Amino acid sequence: MNAALKFICATLVATVVVASAAMPAFAYRAFVSNEKDNTISVIDTEALKVIETMKVGQRPRGVILANGGAWLLVCTSDDNRIEVYDAKTYQFIKNLPSGPDPELMEIHPSGNPLYVANEDDNIVTVVDIEEGRILAEVPVGVEPEGMAVSPDGKLVVNTSETTNMAHFIDSTSHETVANILVDNRPRVAQFTSDGKQLWVSAEIGGTVTIIDVAKKEPIHKISFEIAGINADAIQPVGMRINKAGTKAYVALGPANRIAVIDAKTYKVEKYILVGQRVWNLAFTPDEKQLLTTNGVSNDVTVIDVAKERAVKSVPVGRYPWGVVVSED
Amino acid sequence: MVMTQRGKTVARSVRLRRQLLAILGVFAALCSPFAPDAMRPANAGQQAADAITTIAIVYVKEDRERLPPLSLLDFRPPNEGYDGAKLAIEDNNTTGRFLKQSFTLGAIIGGTRDELIANVVAEAKAGVGFFVVDATAETLLAMADALKGLPAVIFNAGASDQRLREEDCRANVKHTSASNAMLTDALAQYLAWKQWRNVVMVSGPQPEDKLYAASLRHSIKRYGLKLLAEKEFTYEPGSRRADGGYEQVQQQIPTFTDAFPEHDVLLVADVANQFGAYFPYRTRTARPVAGTHGLYPTSWHPASELWGATQFQNRFQRLAGRNMNELDYAAWMAVRSIGEAATRTSSGEPKVLIDYMLSPKFELAAFKGQKLTYRPWNAQIREPIFVATPKIHVSVSPQIGFLHQVTVLDTLGIDRPETKCAAFN
Numbered sequence: 001m002n003a004a005l006k007f008i009c010a011t012l013v014a015t016v017v018v019a020s021a022a023m024p025a026f027a028y029r030a031f032v033s034n035e036k037d038n039t040i041s042v043i044d045t046e047a048l049k050v051i052e053t054m055k056v057g058q059r060p061r062g063v064i065l066a067n068g069g070a071w072l073l074v075c076t077s078d079d080n081r082i083e084v085y086d087a088k089t090y091q092f093i094k095n096l097p098s099g100p101d102p103e104l105m106e107i108h109p110s111g112n113p114l115y116v117a118n119e120d121d122n123i124v125t126v127v128d129i130e131e132g133r134i135l136a137e138v139p140v141g142v143e144p145e146g147m148a149v150s151p152d153g154k155l156v157v158n159t160s161e162t163t164n165m166a167h168f169i170d171s172t173s174h175e176t177v178a179n180i181l182v183d184n185r186p187r188v189a190q191f192t193s194d195g196k197q198l199w200v201s202a203e204i205g206g207t208v209t210i211i212d213v214a215k216k217e218p219i220h221k222i223s224f225e226i227a228g229i230n231a232d233a234i235q236p237v238g239m240r241i242n243k244a245g246t247k248a249y250v251a252l253g254p255a256n257r258i259a260v261i262d263a264k265t266y267k268v269e270k271y272i273l274v275g276q277r278v279w280n281l282a283f284t285p286d287e288k289q290l291l292t293t294n295g296v297s298n299d300v301t302v303i304d305v306a307k308e309r310a311v312k313s314v315p316v317g318r319y320p321w322g323v324v325v326s327e328d
Numbered sequence: 329m330v331m332t333q334r335g336k337t338v339a340r341s342v343r344l345r346r347q348l349l350a351i352l353g354v355f356a357a358l359c360s361p362f363a364p365d366a367m368r369p370a371n372a373g374q375q376a377a378d379a380i381t382t383i384a385i386v387y388v389k390e391d392r393e394r395l396p397p398l399s400l401l402d403f404r405p406p407n408e409g410y411d412g413a414k415l416a417i418e419d420n421n422t423t424g425r426f427l428k429q430s431f432t433l434g435a436i437i438g439g440t441r442d443e444l445i446a447n448v449v450a451e452a453k454a455g456v457g458f459f460v461v462d463a464t465a466e467t468l469l470a471m472a473d474a475l476k477g478l479p480a481v482i483f484n485a486g487a488s489d490q491r492l493r494e495e496d497c498r499a500n501v502k503h504t505s506a507s508n509a510m511l512t513d514a515l516a517q518y519l520a521w522k523q524w525r526n527v528v529m530v531s532g533p534q535p536e537d538k539l540y541a542a543s544l545r546h547s548i549k550r551y552g553l554k555l556l557a558e559k560e561f562t563y564e565p566g567s568r569r570a571d572g573g574y575e576q577v578q579q580q581i582p583t584f585t586d587a588f589p590e591h592d593v594l595l596v597a598d599v600a601n602q603f604g605a606y607f608p609y610r611t612r613t614a615r616p617v618a619g620t621h622g623l624y625p626t627s628w629h630p631a632s633e634l635w636g637a638t639q640f641q642n643r644f645q646r647l648a649g650r651n652m653n654e655l656d657y658a659a660w661m662a663v664r665s666i667g668e669a670a671t672r673t674s675s676g677e678p679k680v681l682i683d684y685m686l687s688p689k690f691e692l693a694a695f696k697g698q699k700l701t702y703r704p705w706n707a708q709i710r711e712p713i714f715v716a717t718p719k720i721h722v723s724v725s726p727q728i729g730f731l732h733q734v735t736v737l738d739t740l741g742i743d744r745p746e747t748k749c750a751a752f753n
Contacts, residue, residue, distance in 0.1 A: 101639070120639045122422065142422045143639050161636065162693070163423040164671065179426035181671065184693040185636075204693040232698040232735065254697075 028284045029326045030291050031072055031087075032300055033060035034317025040074065041300075041316035042090065043291070045284050045325065048302055048312045054090045057083050062104040063322040066111065066129055072324075073129070075102040075116070082116065082127070087326060097134050099125035104188075104322075106147040106156075108171065115156050117144035124158045124167075126174065136174045140167045148189040148198065150213065159186035159200055166200050166209075168216060178216040182209040187237045188280075192245050192263070201236035201250060208236055208250055210266065220266050222250075229255050238280035242287050242305075249290055249303075251278040258292060260308055274301035274310055282323040293320040379428055381676035384456045385663055386434040387413045388448055388471075389486075390441070390463035395534075397601035409462045409485055410435060411648035412656030416663030418647070420670075429670050431663070445471050452480040457678025460662040462486030462655060465496070472498040479678045483662030486655055489539060493706045494742060497749035502685065502707040504661040505654070506627040508543035510741035514625040514713035514725035515618060516547035517739070521727040524592035528557045529619070530584075530607065531597035540620060541597035556589050561603050581610035588612070595619040622717070628657035629714045629721050635697040661694050661709060665702075668692055686752075703738070706749040710737035 027046035034041060038060060042052040057076030064073050065087060072087040075098065082096040082105065098105075101120035108115070113135055114127045124144055126136040141163025148157040149171070156169040159182070166189055168178040183205020190199050191213070198211040208222040224234045235253030241263055242248075248261040254277050260270040275294025278301070282291050290303040294313075300320060302312045387410050397403060405411075413433055420431040434456070436447045444467065448459055452475055459475075460483045461468055469492070472482055484492060484503045492498075493507050519527070527548060531541035541558075548555050561584070585594065585607075594611055596619040598604030604621030616622060630641065630651035644652040652660075669681040669690065684690055686707065691699035696712045703710060714721040726736040738744070 120642055141426070142419050142643075143636070160422075162419055162640075163426070164693075165423065165426060181427070184668075184691055184699060204691065204699045206699070230736065232737075235698075 028328070029087075030282065030284075030300070031063050031065075031324050031326075032291075032293055032316050032320050033063045033074060033322040035059055035061060035295070035319040035321040037317035037319070038076075039317045040072070040085075041320070043300060043314055043316070045289055045291075045302070048314055050314065050316060052090055053317070054085065056085070057081065061321045062102065063324045064105055064107060065324055065326065066107050066114070068111065069327040071129075073105065073107075073114070075105055075322075077101050077103060077119070082114070084129075094132060096127055096129060096132050097125075098127065099123060099134070099137065103145060104147050106149045108149055109151060109153045115147050115149060115158075117147050117158055119143050119145060119161075122160075124156070124169065138169055138174050138176065140169075140176070141165050141179075146187055146189040146200070148191055150191050151193060151195040155213070157189045157191075157198060159189050161185045161187070161203075164202075164205075166198065166211065180209075180211055180216060180218060182218070183207045183221075188239050190239050190241055192241050193243045194245060199239055199241065199248065201239050203235045203237055203253065206231060206234045206236065208239065208248075208261075222261065222266050222268065224250075224252060224255075224259055224268060226252075226255055226257060226271055229257075238278070238292070240281045240283055240290065242283070249281055251281050251292055253277055253279065254296075256294075258290070258303065270308055272303060272308060272310055274303070275299045275313060280322050282325045284325050285327050291323050291325065293323050295319045295321065380430050381428060381670075382430045382432060383458070383666065383670055383676045383681075384432050384434065385413070385417070385458040385460060385666060386436055386448070386451050386456050387659065388444065388459050388461045388463065389435070389437045390444055390461075390467050391438040392464060395600055395602060398603065398605045399601075402601050402605075405648075405650055405653070407648065408653055409460075409655040409659045411644070411650075412485075412652065412659035413460050413663045415644050415647050415656075416660040416667065418643075419664060420667030423667065423671055427671060427674070429676065431667060431670075433663070441467050441470065445474050449474050449478075452478045457481065457681070458662075458666050459483065460485050460659050462659070465489040465492055468492065468501070469496055469498070472501050475500055479682075481678070481682050483659075483665070485658035485662055490543060490742070493708050494748040497706045497751045499707075499751040502662070502665075502702060502709070504658040504665070504709050506658075506711065506713060507708060507741050508540055509546065510708075510711075510713055511625040511627075512540070512543040512547035513550065513740045514715055515623070516544075516551040516553055517725045517727040517730055518623075518715045518723050519553055519593060519618070520551045521723075521729070524616075525553050526556055526591045527553055527593045527595050528559075528588045528591045529555060529595040529597065530559050530561050532561055532600060532602055532604075533563075534600040534602070536599040537597050540599050544595055544597055544619060556591055557587070559584070559587070561598070563603055577606050578610060581606055582612045585612045591615060593618050596621045623715060623722060624717075625713050625715050625725070626654055627711060627713055628652060628654045629716045631720045632695070632714065634721075634724070635695050637695040640695050661692065661700070664694065665690075665692055665709075698737075703741075703744070705744050705747050705752055706742075707752065708741065710735065710740075712737065713740060 030043040032041045040054040041050045044051045058078035062075040072085040074083045082098040084093040099118040102116045103119045105116045116125045124138045141160025143161035145161045146159035158167045166180045183202035185204035187203045188201045200209045210220040212219045233254045238251035248263045250259040257271040274292045276296035278292045280293045292301045299313045304311045417433045482501045488508045596604040598620045608617045608622045669684040715723045730739045
């Protein structure tokens with residue numbers, strides 16, 4: 001390294017150190033639900049360690065942020081409710097009605113309402129998070145699981161694990177407008193940031209189906225193949241697509257890997273080894289890090305997105321399930 | 329016997345319901361294409377004004393003479409099996425609602441073997457393509473032969489006999505019940521994993537006990553365990569209600585197990601549920617009991633919440649008001665297999681669905697953590713097997729470390745290179 005470069009590097013490091021010292025908000029906080037511990041582990045994404053363990057209700061699974069990032073919402077499935085916490089102080093604020101056995105949820109881009117998949121009741125519940133009131137219940141397939149809302153807020157999508165469909169729901173009329181068959185046991189649904197595509201993972205089918213949102217029909221199916229790993233162990237669950245729409249990341253469950261996919265050509269470029277039974281994923285807001293929840297090894301793997309490498313395992317509680325990262 | 333009386337009551341009520349439903353069936357087809365239980369002609373779908381495809385499935389149950397079990401807890405629920413099929417019909421119809429497919433469940437229950445088979449053949453000739461059957465191996469084989477040439481398939485949900493998958497296999501029979509070999513292999517793998525290699529065995533006098541014992545012997549050899557000694561347990565059938573008999577049993581079982589050499593595990597083969605429950609905690613030496621009692625292999629456990637089964641168990645509880653057993657699970661898998669094939673092929677034609685179920689494209693999600701498929705050489709479903717105690721599972725086989733070139737699930741049961749089944753060649 002030449003002297004000039006050294007100087008630039010040193011300056012950069014110094015700037016980062018000063019900046020982070022002066023504004024600790026630069027470190028994001030990741031909230032990880034621990035299904036068997038009834039806790040949320042709060043991870044500092046810069047220090048890469050747990051800075052707080054929040055005690056919550058029974059069997060916490062889906063986690064998201066609401067109210068401009070001020071609230072942390074937790075589906076406490078065995079308590080049949082959604083708990084709201086202050087995302088900064090970690091204090092309990094209130095409970096929201098959720099319908100029975102809430103599992104995953106997604107919020108409307110306007111900030112309200114909230115759409116909840118009720119796994120034990122074959123419905124999607126629409127909840128006003130301000131008033132704490134159920135606005136509607138939409139019947140869907142057996143064992144509703146994944147939830148997604150289109151970027152324009154017009155469409156809500158739910159996946160049903162035993163019916164094997166992605167149900168498209170009109171967010172105004174709450175009517176189901178399309179039901180698209182995918183492979184066995186669909187889990188997570190995610191829109192691309194332009195709203196043109198919906199990606200759906202199928203855990204038992206071992207595939208990801210890409211649906212053209214305008215035409216409401218599947219246009220491509222991604223399969224996975226890993227040398228030395230039995231095909232039965234490749235079980236896609238969590239998915240994240242970057243904002244630019246160039247890369248997608250899919251968690252492959254007991255295959256203990258994240259697939260890196262070219263989101264334009266749908267080609268699987270790489271598999272990154274992470275912890276055991278990897279399920280859900282979240283980017284940091286700058287998309288520099290990707291966090292994975294590893295249910296069997298009780299940790300979170302932090303992936304350096306640019307390098308496409310796992311850089312650290314952070315031990316959390318038992319059976320980590322969901323993850324969401326703060327905006328600041 | 330309590331069971332027989334209860335069984336007959338059910339048979340009567342189901343028959344009555346069938347007659348009623350046959351009358352209502354036409355209305356049901358016209359008014360509500362999704363009436364879940366309606367028995368109706370197979371071509372009702374084509375008669376209906378809209379383009380709904382109807383897929384008729386019939387549950388068939390033979391009245392079986394069974395000795396009353398040792399424990400009151402082990403009397404078999406009157407609607408076992410049928411309830412599992414019914415849950416699957418509901419699951420199928422939820423998907424079907426979106427795809428214009430409707431699944432109906434009829435029932436043929438009881439009567440003599442000849443009557444039962446005649447009823448099944450009549451339904452098949454009327455167009456029913458799918459029969460989920462709980463019957464003895466003899467009845468099942470006679471039924472399969474009577475259906476030969478018709479576009480119909482039998483799902484064997486209730487007979488674990490190995491010969492149905494081997495020398496007596498039939499091209500028109502699929503097996504959603506686990507075979508004896510799958511069950512005993514699952515147990516033997518676990519014992520091998522625990523390194524509890526030295527075993528002794530006690531088996532009962534009933535034919536089904538002997539089949540289970542033979543299967544245990546095969547698995548013992550296959551997985552490198554050592555069978556050090558065997559004894560047969562004889563008893564007077566039906567003598568279960570010896571009031572206050574524990575004093576004698578407490579004396580008899582240690583005496584009976586006295587002669588066994590030093591061992592790790594005592595295996596029991598008592599499918600008929602006549603004496604196996606006497607062995608745990610009563611043996612001469614403090615050794616665990618496994619086999620049909622103690623630690624037992626089973627295709628379904630009512631306490632399993634693995635792989636998202638919680639909601640599945642809840643749905644069954646709501647429908648049947650009781651726990652799901654192996655027969656319910658096998659019937660559920662049979663009806664769901666038909667549903668899955670109909671969903672993926674967009675067809676209601678028995679032949680199309682039957683072919684699809686045997687193709688490599690078929691896969692079933694059945695709360696076992698991986699896709700389940702049918703073995704192409706004998707149409708036995710491949711599945712992980714619980715190794716369990718009555719309260720909760722202890723493990724699930726295949727065990728870690730047992731490998732296979734095709735799928736580790738084929739380490740359970742008779743594998744392709746050893747099979748005697750030629751019906752699918």
